[in-house]
Each structure stands twice: as C-alpha cells, then as structure tokens.
Amino acid sequence: MSAPQFKMASKKKDKNNDKTAKPSLSKEQLMDLYYYMKLTRMLEERLTNLYRQNKVVGGLYRSLGQEATAVGSAYALGPDDILSPLIRDLGAIIVRGAEPKDVLCQYMAKAAGPTGGRDLNIHFGDLSKGYIGPVSMLGDMIPVMAGVALAGRLQGKNIVTLAYIGDGGISTGAFHEGLNFAAVQKLPLIVIAEYNNFAYSTPTSKQMANKDIADRGVGYGIPAEIVDGNDVVAVYELTKRAAEICRSGGGPFLIEAKTMRMKGHAEHDDFKYVPKELIAEWAAKDPISRFETYLTSSEVSTQDDLQQVNDKIAAMLDEAVDHAEQSGLPEPSTALGGVYADDNGQVEKTIQEKKHSAAFGD
Amino acid sequence: MSAPQFKMASKKKDKNNDKTAKPSLSKEQLMDLYYYMKLTRMLEERLTNLYRQNKVVGGLYRSLGQEATAVGSAYALGPDDILSPLIRDLGAIIVRGAEPKDVLCQYMAKAAGPTGGRDLNIHFGDLSKGYIGPVSMLGDMIPVMAGVALAGRLQGKNIVTLAYIGDGGISTGAFHEGLNFAAVQKLPLIVIAEYNNFAYSTPTSKQMANKDIADRGVGYGIPAEIVDGNDVVAVYELTKRAAEICRSGGGPFLIEAKTMRMKGHAEHDDFKYVPKELIAEWAAKDPISRFETYLTSSEVSTQDDLQQVNDKIAAMLDEAVDHAEQSGLPEPSTALGGVYADDNGQVEKTIQEKKHSAAFGD
Amino acid sequence: MAEVTYLEAIRQGIFEEMEKDERVFVIGEDVGIYGGAFKVTEGLIDKFGAKRVIDTPISEAAIVGASVGAAIMGMRPIAEMQFIDFISCGFDQLTNVAAKMRYRWGQGVPMVLRGPCGGGVRGGPFHSQNPEMYFVHTAGLKVVEPSSAYDAKGLIKAAIRDPDPVLFFEHKFLYRRIKEELPADDYIVPIGKAAVKREGRDISLFTYGAMVYKAMDAAMKLADEGIDIEVIDLRTLSPLDEPAILESAQKTNKVIILHEDTRTGGIAGEIAAILGEKAFEYLDGPIIRITAPDTPVPYSPPLEEFFLPQVEDIVTAARKLAAY
Amino acid sequence: MAEVTYLEAIRQGIFEEMEKDERVFVIGEDVGIYGGAFKVTEGLIDKFGAKRVIDTPISEAAIVGASVGAAIMGMRPIAEMQFIDFISCGFDQLTNVAAKMRYRWGQGVPMVLRGPCGGGVRGGPFHSQNPEMYFVHTAGLKVVEPSSAYDAKGLIKAAIRDPDPVLFFEHKFLYRRIKEELPADDYIVPIGKAAVKREGRDISLFTYGAMVYKAMDAAMKLADEGIDIEVIDLRTLSPLDEPAILESAQKTNKVIILHEDTRTGGIAGEIAAILGEKAFEYLDGPIIRITAPDTPVPYSPPLEEFFLPQVEDIVTAARKLAAY
Numbered sequence A, B: 001m002s003a004p005q006f007k008m009a010s011k012k013k014d015k016n017n018d019k020t021a022k023p024s025l026s027k028e029q030l031m032d033l034y035y036y037m038k039l040t041r042m043l044e045e046r047l048t049n050l051y052r053q054n055k056v057v058g059g060l061y062r063s064l065g066q067e068a069t070a071v072g073s074a075y076a077l078g079p080d081d082i083l084s085p086l087i088r089d090l091g092a093i094i095v096r097g098a099e100p101k102d103v104l105c106q107y108m109a110k111a112a113g114p115t116g117g118r119d120l121n122i123h124f125g126d127l128s129k130g131y132i133g134p135v136s137m138l139g140d141m142i143p144v145m146a147g148v149a150l151a152g153r154l155q156g157k158n159i160v161t162l163a164y165i166g167d168g169g170i171s172t173g174a175f176h177e178g179l180n181f182a183a184v185q186k187l188p189l190i191v192i193a194e195y196n197n198f199a200y201s202t203p204t205s206k207q208m209a210n211k212d213i214a215d216r217g218v219g220y221g222i223p224a225e226i227v228d229g230n231d232v233v234a235v236y237e238l239t240k241r242a243a244e245i246c247r248s249g250g251g252p253f254l255i256e257a258k259t260m261r262m263k264g265h266a267e268h269d270d271f272k273y274v275p276k277e278l279i280a281e282w283a284a285k286d287p288i289s290r291f292e293t294y295l296t297s298s299e300v301s302t303q304d305d306l307q308q309v310n311d312k313i314a315a316m317l318d319e320a321v322d323h324a325e326q327s328g329l330p331e332p333s334t335a336l337g338g339v340y341a342d343d344n345g346q347v348e349k350t351i352q353e354k355k356h357s358a359a360f361g362d
Numbered sequence C, D: 001m002a003e004v005t006y007l008e009a010i011r012q013g014i015f016e017e018m019e020k021d022e023r024v025f026v027i028g029e030d031v032g033i034y035g036g037a038f039k040v041t042e043g044l045i046d047k048f049g050a051k052r053v054i055d056t057p058i059s060e061a062a063i064v065g066a067s068v069g070a071a072i073m074g075m076r077p078i079a080e081m082q083f084i085d086f087i088s089c090g091f092d093q094l095t096n097v098a099a100k101m102r103y104r105w106g107q108g109v110p111m112v113l114r115g116p117c118g119g120g121v122r123g124g125p126f127h128s129q130n131p132e133m134y135f136v137h138t139a140g141l142k143v144v145e146p147s148s149a150y151d152a153k154g155l156i157k158a159a160i161r162d163p164d165p166v167l168f169f170e171h172k173f174l175y176r177r178i179k180e181e182l183p184a185d186d187y188i189v190p191i192g193k194a195a196v197k198r199e200g201r202d203i204s205l206f207t208y209g210a211m212v213y214k215a216m217d218a219a220m221k222l223a224d225e226g227i228d229i230e231v232i233d234l235r236t237l238s239p240l241d242e243p244a245i246l247e248s249a250q251k252t253n254k255v256i257i258l259h260e261d262t263r264t265g266g267i268a269g270e271i272a273a274i275l276g277e278k279a280f281e282y283l284d285g286p287i288i289r290i291t292a293p294d295t296p297v298p299y300s301p302p303l304e305e306f307f308l309p310q311v312e313d314i315v316t317a318a319r320k321l322a323a324y
C-alpha cells in the first residue's frame, strides 16, 4: 500500500524553511492515529460528564485541542521505549496501552484504579507498557527520564525515552538540570515541549522572553525543531526522526509542538483570560477535524469508516464507564502500607499507635 | 588626556566578528585597574602564606589568572550598583571597597572580621558599598540579584546588578530560573559567566554540550557576548556597555568571560587533572603581566610607576596582615544571637537549656 | 459588619498592608489577573498594578530568591506558592539563603512566603502536604498557621511587618468553610503567641490549623461526659509559645498533641521534648500523639479520611487519658 | 589485617558492591578521576570505568532525579552530594519523587544518596550541616548515619542492597580520624538496628554520628564517679529502632538524647515523644536534650566548639540526672 501524502509542518529551527516529508505511515497506522486521538477526546468527554455529575473526585484537566501532540509522538516510539506524560498527555498513555477503565477509576478515586485510589488522574505508571506517571512538580520528570535513558544505556538496551513538558514547565530548574545533564551525556531522551500558549492563566510571553522554546536547543548543544502540534502526522514524523537520531547517539532532542489548550487549566477554570479570537483561531485548527478531513479527502477512509471507529470507541467507553461507576471506593485502611518494600510491622504499629496501646495497655 | 588604544577582545556572539572599540578609560582609571588587580593578587599571596602557616582556617580559594574578569567588570559599575561575587571574585569586592584587613580577618576566623567569625572567606556583604556575599550553593545568587534589580525598579532607582557565576554554576536550576525570570521581567541584571575551564576537577566539556556559555543567551531572548576574561580593559568595556543597555531597559545581559583558573579548586587540590600544556598556554596570557606590558608599552606608566604601586600595596598589606594576626578569635558565646531581629530572650533561653535549668531547677 | 471568610481575611490583610506600605508587593504564579489559584490575590492587580502584583514563570526558586533580593533592598515581598507543596522547589533558597543571612552577616530578610497547605480536599499526595516541620527545624525562619479568619488577617499583617522571613501556611480546607466578623480597625495577631481556644481542667490539647476544629468538636463531646479539655491553638509553630504550652500542661497535667502532619518528626515530638524536660514533674499521664500516619497523603476520600486524624480518635484517646 | 578508616570503609563497601553487582553505579560531581572531594570514590573509575562512575554537571536535582530514573529501571545508583548541605538542591526530587513513588503506584526506587555531613572541621554554615531530620520526617526514605568504620561498611552495603531510597550520611569529622580492623568476609549492618556501644544501669544516652565519641568519653568520665551510662548508637535514624530505645529506657529509667543537629525539630523530639507515650511509666526523671542551639553552624573555632555539644555538657547533665 502506498503511503498517503500529508503536509509536514515541522521545520528545522536553524534553517527556518518549511519542507515536505513523505509520511511513512500505512493506512492502518493512520487509522490508529485517528483511533487514539478520538479515544482520547471521547474519554475526556465522558470524564467531563462524570465531573459535572460530581463523580470525578478533584480536578479534571482536558487535553482538548492537543490530542495530536500526545498521540502522534507516543505513536512514534518503539515497544521498549518509555515515556512520561504531563497531565494533558492522556493520549500518550492511551497509545502505550493504558486502559480507559483504569483512567476512569483513577479520576473517580476507585479501588480498582491502578493506584488503588492513592493518587489521582494520570499519576500512575506501567513499566511493562512503557510509561511512567508524572509527579505534580513540573519539570521533575526531565531528570528522571534522563535517568531512565541512562539506565537503558548501562543495560545495553537501545531504548529511547520521551518526556513531555509545558511552556510553563520549561521555566523550572529541574527542566534545565535534566536536559543539560542529558545533553552532556548524549542520552537518548526526547523532550516534547508543548507550547499551548498558557501555563494556567499565564501566557507564554510571561514565561519566557525568547520567542520559541526551540531557541533553547542551541544553548544545550542539542538539536531542536518546531512542529505543528495540531498535525498528528507531522508530530509523528518528527518524533520518529528524533528517536532515530537519539538511538544513534545524536540525542537528546528537543521538539517544540505549537498547539493550544482549548479549555481552562482545569474544568473549574473559567478561561476568561483567553482572548476570544485566539480561541476562534485555534478552533479552526482542531487536530481531529483536520485529520478527518485529510483522511477522507485523501481517501484513506470514508465517513462511514470513521463513524465505525467512533461507534466502537463509544461502545468501549460505555462499558468502561459502567465498570468504573460500579467499582467501589478503597477500604479505608488500605491507606496504610506500601511505603517501603518491607513493611516491617509498620502497618500494625500504626494501628496500635492509633489506639495508643502502648500508653494505655490495650 | 587622550584615551590610550587597547585591543578589545569582546565579540558579539551572533556576529562572530572581532571588533575594536576605543577604550574610554583615563590614565588614572587604567592605573586603578592595575592597582585593584595587583592588590587582589598580592592579597591572595599573603593569604597563601598564611594558609601554609596554618593561620587560614578552612580552605583557600585563589583567583590567580582571573583577576581581570573580577576587577574589570566591577570597575564598570556605578556607585549605586550592586554586585554579588563568587568565591573567586575577590577582585570585585576589592573594587567595591572591601578592606583587605576584613578579608584577612574573615579567612582567619577572627572576631574583627565582618561576620565576627560566623562565616568564611568572602561570604559577607556591605550594601553601602554595593556588594552582597554569596552563599555556597552555586547559582542561588542569580535569582537573588534579579530580586535586587527588581527592588531597584520598584524603588525607582536606575541601578544595575551584577552576578558572577562559574562554568559549573550555570548547570544549576537556580541559574536557569533566575536568569529566565530576569529576562521575562527585563531586569537590569548582568550575569558574568566565568569560563575558567574547570569546575573543581570537572572540565567544562562535562558541564555542557554547547561550546560557549554565551550560546544560552538566545534561549533566554537576551543579549550575550563573549569577552577575553584576561583582558581587563575588554572586560571593563563590555560590562560598561552591558550596564548601559541594562539601564536603558535592554537587560538582562549575559557576558561570558573566557579565562583560566590557574590553581587548584582550593589550595589543598593538587591540580593533577589539568594538562600541563593548558597551564602553560594560559600562563602566557597572565592578565597582570599582560596589562603591565600594555601600560608600559603604551606609555601610560613606567616600570617605576608600577613598582610604586606594588610598594604601596605591599605596605598596606603588611599592616593589614599585622592587624589580622593580632586580632583575636571571637568569644565562644557570640555563636548565639542574631538569628532573628528581635532576640526575644532566645539567647538566655539557650543558655538555660544548656544548663537544663528547667529540669533540675538551677 | 459582614462576615468574612478565612480566605478573604488573608486577602484583606494583604490589601491593607499594600495600601499602607508601598514597599509591600506580591509575587508568584498566576497571582495577577487570575488572582491566584484560590483567588487569594484577587483584585490586587486592579488596585496596585502589575508592578506590585507580579506574575512569574513557574520557578519557585526564582520566586523565593527574588523575594530575598528585594527584601534585603528594603522591600516587603509576599511570595505565593500556588500550593505549599511546591515549596520543595524553593527549599534551598529558603533554608540556605533566606534563613541564614541575618545570622551570617547581619542582613535581615523581611519577606513572607504564603500558600495553601493541608488535606481534606482530595488533593492527593502533591496538593495536600503539611511541610511545616522542614522550616520549624530551620533556624532563621518563622512559621505561622492560623485557624480562624481573625487570626489569618492578624497574622498575615504581623508577618508582612516582621523583619524576618515568615512562612504563612493557609489551610486550604478552611478557605471558604469558616467565616466571622472582623474588627474594622487595623490589628495584628502577634507572632509567637498561642491562643486558648477553650479553657479546661483535665487535659491540654495542643493543635493548630484545620485540626483546631476537630479538637473543639471533640472537646464538646467530651464535655458531655464530664471531661474538660483545654484546647490550645498554637498559631505560631516557630517560635513556639513555650510559656503557654508549659502553663497549660502544668495546670491540666495531661497532654494530647494533635496534628495533621505526619507522625515521625512532626511538631508533637518537639512539644513532647519540651514537656519531657521542662514539665516532667507535672505530668500525670503519657503524652498522647494523634497525627497522620507516616505515608504520603492519599487521594481517595476513604483513604484520606483514614489518614487524617478524626474527632473520634481524639475522643477515644482523651477518655483513656482522663481515666489514666 | 590492616586497620581501615571510616572513609576507606565506605569506599571498600562501594567497591565490593560494584564488583559483585553490575547494576550498581556511582554518580555525582567530581566522583570520577578526582575521586570525590573527600576521595571516597577514589580509584573506582580506574576499576569500573566512566560508564559506571559518572561525573555530572553541578546539578543536584539532576543527580537525584537521574538516580531515581535509573533505579526504577533496575539499576542501583549511588548518588554523591559533594557536601550533604547541597542536598537542599535535590530536596524536591528526594521528598516528592523518590520518597513517594512506591506508595503511589508500587514502583520502588532502590537508590542510595550519600555525602559528608556534620561539623567540627570549620566548614561554616554551608559545609557543616546535619540535615537528617528533613528526611526522617519524610515517609518513604530511610536515613542512616554510621559512627564506626565497621558500621560504615556494613551500612553502605545494606543501603546499596536495600529496595528503597536510603540516605547515607557520612560524618566528615570521622573520615580519617577513626580506624579499625574489618572482617575479611562480606557482611552488612542491618538498617533499622541501633547498637549498644556501652551497657549501663543508670542512664540511657541515645546518640549517633560523631557524637557517639563524645558520649563514650563522657560515659568513661562518669564511670569514675560511679555513674553508669548506657550509650546507644542509633545508627539508623529512619526507621528508628524503637524496641531498642524502649528497652534501654525501661532498664535505666533515665534518658539523655544527644545530637549535633540543631535543637528544635531535631530527632531528640521524636525520641521524647516515643518515650512520653510508650515509656511514661518507666521514666524516673526528665528527658534531657543535649543538642546544638538553633542557629546556623558558625565557622570560627571558638564559635563552632560552643555550638557543638561537648563532653562537659554531657557530664554535667548526667550528674544532675543521676542525682535526680
């Protein structure tokens, strides 16, 4: 099957000229990308509904408008590669095989979620599937993923690691230390910096005085390129190329994905600080509609095919939501234990201390 | 008096072409620069002697070979400007009016030192003279000096702040956060990055994968230039220009001074890890001999003039060393107090606690 | 007079100090037009402008470091951590730069660092922490945590006027849950003074922050049983109000220390040590600690409720201690 | 067998574990050709190469973070802080990433972080700190501090083999000042176990690190006066060996806690709280704390000596306590 044509938006920062690459994706792969993006969006829409019904515990963080960045990049990794998402990279862990029902259970604080209700949203990992959940402290996963890449090298595995960071997160010391360490060590680490115009309410212009995040590449002596983050194929192609460069010792690699956060920071955020025109401008660039147009106009698929994908996802999500809704909350006492590998009587000790057994002899 | 000619080694990083500026310094000013450099070196030589006699308490950190960077830059500041030195920028605080006897007393842990023996080497400050001593944690003074600049702006003062950092210190998160914050706020902060080839035993190639520290400027959206750190006039001229740019709202400004640490990290360091050729290469570029040659060959001064300066310094240092040697160590109990502005009975309480008065009723 | 929430009390305190003293300014993430994640700084930018209400990049070390720099120049910065958990990223600046400067070379650092702490809102391990002890253990810092709107306003003002670095912990569970009328006139609550929330004969219960309410609930229940609890709200954690602690313990002769912070190395230890050395002869029973267990703060409601000390825990322990 | 210094014992422990287990590697500033600022990693690069002895940029957060990343991939990193004071720059990674990962999603982080702590060498405020309590207070971390060459070797080995993050504090005053013969065979000192350094009837003295020697000196002097001190070297600070603490206190009925760390929030508080709750009935006298005061560590010899607890302080307090 001949690969379909697709306009590549990636540009080499230091050359500054557009170029058109041949997408290397098969029809099945293109449909995969569609599936993952759509699954991400529809799963988040379910979460939004659940949130409105007060069934989500805590905040809900949407990736609306950014699905192409998360999905396209994660899809470019090999099976043994490992990534670490940001809160808005649900699509990335979905590509790596995270189950919607697990995500739902996490957001609903259920016992059946992958952390048993101990941590929230996508704060969980599965090394067998190749993803490591983030901590909240922005930037912290950059050194960690550098370390994962370092371990890969020490173990003689030719793996690549991928860490996501926001236009806000790049201001952290951890980002700097981690990326610089990776650069000195030439570690196979891809950093995808999501330029989505805001960090909470803060516009990127208050985050940095330089124009593009990719401007930082030269200061670390590493390759850095900008990609249209709403173009899933472009993101895929650039990440794939970055992974090859990393695998052959040319890493780390900094990718800047230009995109837009189409909702507030979290569902509670009224989003008032975002100019209407900016929203309108980016709404027109919605990564999923755009990809649908491409898929149908380039005859990769018909409207019917797409509808089928949507139906399949909807059915799967019905089931996953049911599962999550019917799941129970964790047993209170499961708050204890698992702090160390060897509990060493800690749980029992804590329970005794709650009863003050030593003081009162009972 | 016509300004003497001097080859400027500063080059604009993005242009990469040398250019020759007219030094704006008077004869008196050139002699000032000589005096400060020589005073710095001779003071350190006295310290080295005292160190060998076990009269310096703790480590001794030399700036041999780097005097031009510290002196030239500090000399370019205005009277209300404020700088924060690194351990190897003794010359900078000397220019700002720090007294050799105070430095000696500090290094000898004497009560008469500016911290009363509480802190060591050049870890002290004097706001009235415009310098703030560093903490040991490298990088930390960059955000602090950004804050000093911010205060200046809020107070309507048109001051510039200057912070020194090493080729090692630039790897810290604090450096990144501080400089980026300054860039976003367009603060009048000059950062002088001293590329002296080593951070302790670590060569700069293990500190960063980029070639020049100035490469980082573009990533922060700020001007960055390289200067020959062993050329005191070049350092002066560039800092002066940077200060003007900062004062007129074009800051922050990153200056990279290429120089060489001509001794071990501290006096105890055997320096074995430094290739002999590198030492020889830089010995030939000694900033003081070089400046002496310039001063005499351009007829700014005669050998005799220089000798007079040296004699004057030697006499002053004799006296300062005497003073320091004769000074006493602090009273033990002055370890207490001064933790908070209002002691609030803390000293007395601590003394009672040492005696366990409350427990034993005495 | 209208009733004012704990959150609004803090906002008012900052507002009034900014009005009165032009050295005071606010710095942090999203503190400007957005008014802060919890809206504590809402409206400040309209009144005082972007010069004095500074939105920063996500750079806690820079926020703290720049505050130190501004403070030593005579300004009075109020730095916000969006959640107090992120203080971990400014830890070095706080403990090494801010805390030690006056001792080292006599230069004071009059700054306030404030932010929402504490659990009960399902924030999970990184949005619910109580990191006060890291700073109580650091000489040179002061640490306060108000439990009422009155104290919140009085303590934030005292903190802003203080010549040394003050960490101001705001318990986010209390932000909009409690309200009271506040005096129209300017007032402060002095740093270093505990408050007797309820006088009692039988047991001294030392606590602070949101736990004050659980302590008061427990005291009410216990009163029905004839057990008379003295509830002391520490309010300031560093410097501790040692005279108040000793006085109460010497009166009741029995002590419970209650905190939401985790157990090992929590402030209960410090208080136990003070009592063990200085009130040994007065104690008629074991010193009881009621604290969160030594785990991160879990997220799911049943887990978090299990993690947090509960009224029942206090009541049960107090009964046993009273009977001891 | 030759006698081995405390420093050399640590070096040997690392060396032997690296020889035996190829997952073990060393990472830090100047740990390679230079062999570390104190030469603890001297010679390792010659034997194991630059791949396993990694010189890093000055980036403590990256050192800790990269260690976490490598550890979760099955490696066994040993991260060095050039001075333990700089742990402040890795504080966030340690307390939020390393400490909480297992609890959050079951992923252990088997890493060691080690570095020189403590005073007595005129290092001043930033090269003499004892920051153990910041980490004792953080669930998910273990903290050890050996006082002898034997324990140093045994504990570093146990730390390297431990499935959880272990902070290994090396008291720099002891590096080259103490020596002993070590067993030829492989051994470990288990984490979580205190050691009775001297048995005694009259007073239990709990301490650790360099203070163990001051405690022993004091005990010897007091023995001449007929006061019999039991000296317990805690060795592990987290988790504390509570059974050993209780057992000794129940035997002697009188307790002194001695630490070089500053007073407020120091580990003496934690021990006082354990005793106050669990050994109340056994105590026949106040719990005496002997600690550094609440100040930064001063530099000048007379100041630092005043700051550090001294043998005389112990002797005086013990006499009074014995007579109590």
Ligand SMILES: Cc1ncc(C[n+]2csc(CCOP(=O)(O)OP(=O)(O)O)c2C)c(N)n1
Residues within 6 Å of the ligand: A086, A088, A136, A137, A138, A139, A165, A166, A167, A168, A169, A170, A172, A194, A196, A198, A199, A200, A261, A265, C029, C058, C059, C060, C082, C086, C089
């Ligand atoms: C170190 C740190 N400081 C502050 C926060 C609070 N916070 C959470 S998300 C956020 C904005 C993040 O913006 P960005 O990095 O651009 O990511 P985006 O949300 O746009 O994907 C902030 C400030 C945090 N999580 N970590």
Ligand SMILES: Cc1ncc(C[n+]2csc(CCOP(=O)(O)OP(=O)(O)O)c2C)c(N)n1
Residues within 6 Å of the ligand: B086, B088, B136, B137, B138, B139, B165, B166, B167, B168, B169, B170, B172, B194, B196, B198, B199, B200, B261, B265, D029, D058, D059, D060, D082, D086, D089
């Ligand atoms: C955050 C931090 N980590 C480690 C150290 C230990 N240390 C002191 S000086 C030094 C090397 C500094 O090199 P550089 O920044 O290049 O300055 P130079 O000594 O060359 O002037 C190191 C690693 C420190 N002071 N601070």
Ligand SMILES: [Mg+2]
Residues within 6 Å of the ligand: A166, A167, A168, A194, A195, A196, A197, A198, A199, A200
């Ligand atoms: Mg963003």
Ligand SMILES: [Mg+2]
Residues within 6 Å of the ligand: B166, B167, B168, B194, B195, B196, B197, B198, B199, B200
């Ligand atoms: Mg250097």
